[in-house]
Amino acid sequence: MIFFLRRWFANRERLAFKLVNALIVALLLNVTFGVLFYFAERNAQEGLTLVDSLWWAMVTMTTVGYGDFFATTWVGRFLVSYPCFILGIGIIGYLLGVVAEGMIDRLSRKRKGFMKIKHTGHIIICNCPHTDKVLRIADELRFHDSKLPIVVVADNLEENPSEFVEKNIDFVRGRPVVETIMLQANIIESSGIIILARDPCDPACDAESYATGSIVEQIGDDAGKELRTVVEVINPKNERMMTRARIDGLVMADGLSDRLLVQELLTPGSQNVFSQLLTTTEGSEIYTIDSSHDSGKFIDLQIEVLRFSDDVQIIGIVRQGSVMLNPGRSTEIEPGDRYIALARNRSCIDSFKTQLSEIKL
Incomplete structure (x- = not known):
């Protein structure tokens, strides 16, 4: 019993603790005022039952005031009803405040990326070098499935950008190389992971992408599930390093535009061909x-x-x-x-x- 009480009061700052406590207090007040009303009015109101009195207390505390039962005696009015009015309004206001506080706190935690993701079959995008780039990837992913859940894991965002909120893209704040952060993004239930370079202008970012890919594969092995991972590689020389992390797919960012420029020069119109092949939105x-x-x-x-x-x-x-x-x-x-x-x-x-x-x- 003592252990239970210690555990209970240790959580006194949590929303559930406050809400349950308020409900318990409200129930006790309901019973207390109901019983007091019954003893104060039973001789003045013929046929009044204890159930009727409990009903009166609930209706009064919630300020509904149906008027089907009311105090007629001096004791019932001033010693029972008055305290019931005041305490009832107070406890209801407290309950509403606790609920509002919980909702605001939840929205704030979600906006700041501290909530655990509950989606299944979602796509995780690691790192956010630029919001426009992430939005383009999201549009491609959702062309055939507009309701596909997408989660961005990044540590360079203070909170979920308004552009992501409008596109219904969730956000987890933290570095994707940290296992607990990836578990918060519910990586085990995801259908794919895209690892973007933190800085497309810095080839040294490939090392962090390699570490992220290794963490993803390790989490998948521990859970006995194959996780499909695609990584953006800045320096082609790091391709071999990436394959050691058992990455499923690599996309070379460096030199791609150079090759397209040459192809367009030698074969005019080839850019349009490659553009169509590289998008899911047309052709x-x-x-x-x-x-x-x-x-x-x-x-x-x-x-x-x-x-x-x-x-x-x-x-x-x-x-x-x-x-x-x-x-x-x-x-x-x-x-x-x-x-x-x-x-x-x-x-x-x-x-x-x-x-x-x-x-x-």
């Missing part, structure tokens, strides 16, 4: 599909694909992590190969997957 996108064939030639696969009604094209193969775009016609398909497909949207790919096993090479 077709690139997908990878598990192969259902252990043998056959690539040209035979392409011919068979043309027989189907879905707007899907097979343009290459992924073999042991290496990409083979537009391979030779006689290229043999091997066990474990993945097909690189071009399709209008995810639904086309899902439909095509069910038909893929029907293709005979």
Whole structure:
């Protein structure tokens, strides 16, 4: 009993403690004034019951005042009703204040990124080098699913920016290299993690991205769950380092614009082609599909694909992590190969997957 009381009073500053205490006090006052009203009025009001008196006390304390029962004696009016009015208004005001305080505190903690995320199947974006960049990524992610939950984990934001609030993007404040911060973002129940470079102009940020990726993979191993992670790499020389963290995907920021500039110069209009392939908001996108064939030639696969009604094209193969775009016609398909497909949207790919096993090479 003593241990329970110590635990109870140790939490006296918590909202639940204040709320429960106020409710207990309100219940005790309700019973006390109900009993006092009954003894003060039972001889003056024929048929008055204790239940009626308890009802009167509740109606009076909450300032509802139905008027179905009221004091008629001097004791009932001045020694019972008056204190009931004053204390009732006080306890109700206190209850409303506790509830309002809790709501304000919750909103403040959520805005400042201190709340634990309850989403499942959400996308976590680590670091926020610029709000516009995060918003562009969010728009791409939500093109096919406008209600996809997105959580940003960053330590350079004092509170959730208004732009994120408008887009319904949640925020966890802290460095993503800290395990407790990632657990606060409910990483175990997430469907993917995007790790952005803290400073796109500083190649040294790759080291922190590597550390974040390692933490994510370790959390996934401890939970027995595979977490899909994509990392933005500033310096191509750090690609090998990133693969040691067992990152699922790497995107090289350095040199990408240089290559696009050269391509546009040599092949005018190629920029528009790459732009369409790199966005989910228009045109077709690139997908990878598990192969259902252990043998056959690539040209035979392409011919068979043309027989189907879905707007899907097979343009290459992924073999042991290496990409083979537009391979030779006689290229043999091997066990474990993945097909690189071009399709209008995810639904086309899902439909095509069910038909893929029907293709005979």
